Amino acid sequence: MPEPHVFLTRPLSERVMRGARESLPAELRVHAGIDGPPSRESLLEGSRGASGIITMLTEKIDEEVLEAAGPQLRVVANVAVGFDNIDVEAAGRRGVIVTNTPGVLDEATADLTLALILSIARRVVEADRFVRTGRPWIWGPQSFVGLDLSAGATLGIVGLGRIGMATARRAHAFGMKLLATGRRATSQEAVRLGVEAVNLEQLLARSDAVSLHCPLTRETRHLIGAQELATMRKGSYLINTARGPLVDEESLADALESGHLAGAGLDVHEYEPQVNERLRRMEQVVVLPHIGSAGAATRDAMGTMAVKNVAEVLLGRPPLTAVAL
Ligand code: NAP
Numbered sequence: 001m002p003e004p005h006v007f008l009t010r011p012l013s014e015r016v017m018r019g020a021r022e023s024l025p026a027e028l029r030v031h032a033g034i035d036g037p038p039s040r041e042s043l044l045e046g047s048r049g050a051s052g053i054i055t056m057l058t059e060k061i062d063e064e065v066l067e068a069a070g071p072q073l074r075v076v077a078n079v080a081v082g083f084d085n086i087d088v089e090a091a092g093r094r095g096v097i098v099t100n101t102p103g104v105l106d107e108a109t110a111d112l113t114l115a116l117i118l119s120i121a122r123r124v125v126e127a128d129r130f131v132r133t134g135r136p137w138i139w140g141p142q143s144f145v146g147l148d149l150s151a152g153a154t155l156g157i158v159g160l161g162r163i164g165m166a167t168a169r170r171a172h173a174f175g176m177k178l179l180a181t182g183r184r185a186t187s188q189e190a191v192r193l194g195v196e197a198v199n200l201e202q203l204l205a206r207s208d209a210v211s212l213h214c215p216l217t218r219e220t221r222h223l224i225g226a227q228e229l230a231t232m233r234k235g236s237y238l239i240n241t242a243r244g245p246l247v248d249e250e251s252l253a254d255a256l257e258s259g260h261l262a263g264a265g266l267d268v269h270e271y272e273p274q275v276n277e278r279l280r281r282m283e284q285v286v287v288l289p290h291i292g293s294a295g296a297a298t299r300d301a302m303g304t305m306a307v308k309n310v311a312e313v314l315l316g317r318p319p320l321t322a323v324a325l
Pocket of ligand 1: 081082083102103105109158159160161162163164181182183184213214215216217219220241242243267268290291292293294
């Protein structure tokens, strides 16, 4: 039997790699490709005989991968807070611990959420594209007029968890009124920020911008479909920095095409990495390639946390951040 190793599915920053080599009590094997995630075959091959797998959200860690790894596998560490790419139940049945990276990416993801809200409301990307056409322009009283966030605009936060709350703090500083769903919507901090706790229907009906911050689960897939979009205010915006499949993108494209919605800001996509062709062509939609946590310090913190989780489990100690079902 070869010695168990830890399989890392993508090279991380130099700093994280150094830390991993120093702290892991097992040989570290890294998927060699720098251009993208491992193919399914490379993932199965790399996992074979591993005691730990450090994976990105792009890899599907299911029954087949767990089976290929074998009985010595003890931990799967996701370099992400969302863990919808991992079959946690299947891992649990095999006694394999699953970990994620909560907390360290809240600020970066909330920053990007505000960047999207501002981009859509103030038409930043659209105006940039206009200037780049080279067409002559001059300041105009009605040119690129958008929504003033500070003039009583309401932000609806679906899922006032860690990232939702960090978003609420920023939106509050911009002078927005806040509505939210989730248990923390009645917490002390929420009260201090003036958050009004509402149900999803009320939130959709009363918000100028709706921002999604809940995890992707069986229950939340297509949380925002045709009916929910119809409930949203005419001329409102949808922002998604959580997970693509929360939104039925074809219905979103219909709602934007009809003019019912005024814009959308999407960091994540239903069939990632594919971007909906209709949405991609719309001037009033900003599409990003899933960069919510892409701050250098944040990415280092995520990688370091994943490495620590694996090291702790392999040393026989509880991990820092196990996923609880
Ligand atoms: P969190 O602290 O666990 O907050 C999740 C929130 O969603 C809570 O308010 C929770 O409400 C709510 N929620 C849970 N199940 C729900 C359901 N079935 N319907 C409606 N709301 C539900 O999570 P977080 O750390 O803020 O992360 C949120 C998500 O952001 C992650 O799961 C991940 O998918 C995504 N994310 C994306 C990026 C990116 O790069 N774009 C980066 C980081 C995270 P309760 O409090 O009542 O349970």
